[in-house]
Amino acid sequence: MVGNSVPIKDLEFVLIHVIYNLIVRYIKIQNKNLTLKNFNDALSNYINAIKSQLGVMYDLKHPRKDDE
DSSP states (O other): OOOTTSOHHHHHHHHHHHHHHHHHHHHHHTTOOOOHHHHHHHHHHHHHHHHHHHHHHHHHHSOOOTTO
16 A cells, blocks of 8 residues: 555656556557557547546445435
8 A cells, every 4th residue: 555655746647657558558459550549539438437437436435415
């Protein structure tokens, strides 16, 4: 587990680096060329998936009260 000693900017850079590599790998697995269009298409898919999963995580960590 990462402690508070790691600056948030370093964590953000690592996260972006990991996502970039996942996108490149995803394109290669589909036997597509690494073009800007293919990259942007895959990026859009990843962004939508991340938004969806973060929404689920938020709902799990912050259950709605009955009166909301």
